[in-house]
Amino acid sequence: MLVVGAGASGLIIAQRFVDAGLTVTIVERGSVGGEQSNHSHGYMHRGHIYLTPSLELVRNLSNGADRWRAEMDALGIEPINDNSSLLFTNAYEADVAAAAWSRAGLTFHEQVGAPPGVEQEGLARSFITQEATFDFTQWLRARYERLAADPAVKVVQANVLRLERESTAIVGAVVASGGEEVVLASSFVVLCGGIGNLELAATVTQFRGNALNRSSPMLVLRGPELPSLSAVFHGHETHGMFIASRHTDEGTVWLVSNYVSYAGEAITATGVRLWLRDIRSTLRDRTSxxxxxxxxWGYYSAPKGELRNIRTSINSHNVQSYGFDNLLVAAPTKLTLTPLLGDVVMDEVAQRLRRHKRPAGSRDIETGSPVSVSPERWTEATLHPLSSLVDV
Ligand SMILES: Cc1cc2nc3c(=O)[nH]c(=O)nc-3n(C[C@H](O)[C@H](O)[C@H](O)COP(=O)(O)OP(=O)(O)OC[C@H]3O[C@@H](n4cnc5c(N)ncnc54)[C@H](O)[C@@H]3O)c2cc1C
Incomplete structure (x- = not known):
């Protein structure tokens, strides 16, 4: 099995293959978790972020969140926050959400007053939910080290340049190694490359599938007296905001985003400035x-590579074969859903693998030095005095 990408999806899927007795090569071009997985808030969604989530979405998210909880418990990884506040300025929206959440079987209760760091003024209703937040670096390191130590696994630090096809089969993935191009042959290829999926699939087919690359800005705010906070401010179209905290010796860090994302993998300087003005005004109005x-404060732009059936709406987790017998492109729309993505990939592979044998003529490749595990992206953001945010 060849798995391209060592983010959360690649590691979960590789582990599932190993557990099923398969041998796996993981190819990673950067560091473990170094793209989307270390940009994440690490918030284990259950569905409260949506005003009227579908039953299916709630079931999937809750399943994913419960499985992550069990996985983190087994590894001794504690959550940063165990609960989250869901905050509404619009009483009607709050009523609609509370009714929909109850119908979907979500657990929540009314919160009296605003949580520390949030302005009481303007709040119509607020709720406490059971959504936990984790720093995924610990998990990525633990899972990666376990996989890398397994004799059934080889981890290769390389950029997959392209796939090679014969009719409806993928016969190899081409990587650059020691100054030459090497073809890695395998029975089956799973692309878990996040934003890299779109480009790699395009090397063997013109069919674009439902891969979608976007980019989301993230504000990093650190203060000696910022309170720990996990909060979702509803009102996506207008003044929605999402804050998840981290802790450092210099104080608490808030990772702040809203629901804005931009097409493609880069945001223009003007786009960034407008976004910063927007989030600044929401932060000023709604928090201290x-x-x-x-x-x-600091800022970074986070890429998002997803597979969506309906471009305008979130749909759980997805795989796509692009018409090939032994290729799957796998992407979750949320980190929370990666355990379910593992289930779907295993089902698909079980059905297809019988029909494919490892092509002849394959050769071993040097794995090189071990792949490093990325710290969370916010730790690398350049921080500026608050006064400069006012001037943006
Ligand atoms: C700002 C932001 C906040 C988020 N917050 C949350 C949240 O709070 N909760 C939640 O549930 N979800 C959240 N998400 C979504 C979540 O981060 C992603 O769904 C998840 O991390 C995707 O993991 P992945 O392993 O599929 O992709 P990635 O983590 O992007 O992994 C892909 C890997 O493939 C490698 N790769 C790509 N192309 C190649 C190639 N050609 N050759 C070799 N290697 C390659 C990359 O280097 C990368 O390491 C957030 C996303 C963003 C952007």
Whole structure:
């Protein structure tokens, strides 16, 4: 089995293959978790982020969140926050959401007053939910080290340049190694490359499938007295906002985003400035995060590579074969859903693998030095005095 990408999806799927007795080569061009998986808030969604989530979505998210919880418990990884606040300025929207969440079987209860760091003024209703937040670096490291130590696994640090096909079969993945191009042959290829999936699939087919690459900005705010906070401000179209905290010796860090994303993998400088102005005004209106002049801020842009059946709406987790017998492109729309993505891939592989043998003429490749595990992206953001955010 060849797995392209060592983000959360690649590691979960590789582990499932190993557990099923298969041998696996994982190819990673950067670091473990170094693209989407370390940009994430690490928020284990259950469905409260949506005003009227479908039963299926709630079932999937809750299943994923429960499985992550069990996985983290087994590895001794504690959540950063165990609960989350869901905050509404619009009482009607809050009523609609509460009714829909109850119908979907979600657990939540009314919160009296605003959580620390959030302005009470303007809040119509707020709820406490059971959505936990984790720093996934610990998980990525633990899972990667376990896989890399397994004799059934080979991890190769290389960029997959292209796939090679014969009729409806993928016969190899071409990587650059020691100054030459090497074809890695395998019975089956699973692309877990996030934003890399689109480009790799395009090397063997003109069919674009439902791969979608976008980019989301993230504000990083650090302050000596910022409270720990996990909060979703509803009102996606207008003043929605999402805050998840981390802890450092210099104070708490808020990772702040709204529901805006941009087409493609890069955002223009003007786009960034407009986005910063927008999020600044939401933060100022709804939190005390910008009140303390000792606070510092930074920013990064996070790529998102997804497979969506309906482009305008979230749909759980997805695989696509692009018409090939032994290729699957796998992507979750949320980290929360990666355990379910593993299930779907295993089902598909079980049906297709029998029909494919490892092509002849394949050769071994040097794995090179071990692949490093990426820290969470916010730790690398350059931080500026708060006064400069006012001037953006
Ligand atoms: C800003 C942001 C916040 C988010 N917050 C949350 C959240 O709070 N909760 C949640 O559930 N989800 C969240 N998500 C979604 C979540 O991060 C992703 O769904 C998940 O991390 C996808 O994991 P992945 O392994 O599929 O992709 P990735 O983590 O992107 O892994 C893909 C890997 O493939 C490698 N790769 C790509 N192309 C090649 C190639 N050609 N050759 C070799 N290697 C290659 C990359 O280097 C990368 O390491 C968030 C996403 C973003 C962008």
């Amino acid at each position: 995060g910008l009140d303390d002049p000792r606070n510092v």
